[in-house]
Amino acid sequence: MRDVFLRDLRLAVRAGGGFGLALAFFLIVTVLVPLAVGPRADLLAAIAPGILWVGALLSSLLSLDRIFALDLEDGSLDLLATSPLPLEGLVAAKAAAHWVTTGLPLTLAAPLFGLLLGLPGEGQPWLVATLALGTPALSMIGAFGAALTVGLRRGGLLLSLLVLPLYMPTLIFGAEAVRRGAEGLSVATPVLMLAGITAGVVALIPFAAAAAIRVNLR
């Protein structure tokens, strides 16, 4: 399991664009929004939590189709499936690698982007906290979507259609917690709900994703 994790990390780094691409995409989204809605500081500060969360969501979506598709193409997915490692563990390891290459850099860089959009200082710690809590769920749900569409040649668009609705609860609680934090309200409920979603997703989604992979390898 650790070997799969490290292998995916190495592949992401050496194939180029692993860490950087998602982050660059996040930056572009953050720059595009002020260009689109105009540089009004009060407006931007009000919508900053939502934009940052939607940006994180989209940049996590960007690299999902690579989780399993490349391995299916060169046959290593079949090898991994016949290895002693259960498929559930494989899914968990691959989702973890995806998180380290997308969710983790986003979380670490998020305060900078928050600054760019004028997110109030009280919101900053909650932005980092909710992203740290929520992005593992995004990677895990994304791995499930990738497992469903792995057999399809042009699954990219379908993948986003399948995965984005599943992202909604995470997005709602994450952005709500940041918004409340920025306004100085109590954030306990949305943060706890977000943590609950992540815990549930991490515990249960590997089984669903592994079932989907088994069907696709049949």
Add this chain to the structure above:
Amino acid sequence: MSLWEYANPAKFMATSRRPMQALGAAAAVALAVGLVWGFFFTPDDYRQGATVKIIYLHVPSALMAINGWLMMLVASLIWLIRRHHVSALAARAAAPVGMTMTLVALVTGAVWGSPMWGTWWAWDPRLTSFLILFLFYLGYIALWEAIEDPDTAADLTSVLCLVGSVFAVLSRYAVLFWNQGLHQGASLSLDAEENVADVFYFPLLVCIAGFVMLFVALVLLRTRTEVRARRLHVLTMRRRMSA
């Protein structure tokens, strides 16, 4: 004699024809009676005026939008556990019907909301969760269409339906979190003290019955079409093999 005998496609095709026709006819009668009764023979509401009558389309379609997904969930489970092809095909057949019901509920709600709330759309919990349900239907249908092998498609869509159900419920409660919203609370609950007045209630019940029968008849019709399409596919493949 067990219920599972009807999972045999031949048996299903033989027995489902008559009930489908009967249900279709009954649905037509119930809808004609319920809608005419509701539209022309009930008084206008003292605050909402004639717009109240959209309830006869809005409530039953919303009910069937949710129950349609529930039916797909049960059918998917039966497919995953007992591998009955008719069950998978029924889930596939129900999805577009359920999606249409969701759309009808959304559109009638918007039409009613425009004069009553002064807005076509609001990000109210109920409205939002219906939009999310619509997206789930969309993704489910898209997955069915995208996969060529029928058994793989049935398996994957069933898994998606199970996972999607969990997330649909989660979304429902997540949007509740924002605020109470514009939409009125439930007014048809059996245990509530204050429900909708009887003059509106009885034609509404007829309409709900009509929508339920319409839904079942449409799903049966579409399932039969799917079974026939599958047979046709086998026949053409066979001919191609022998040619």
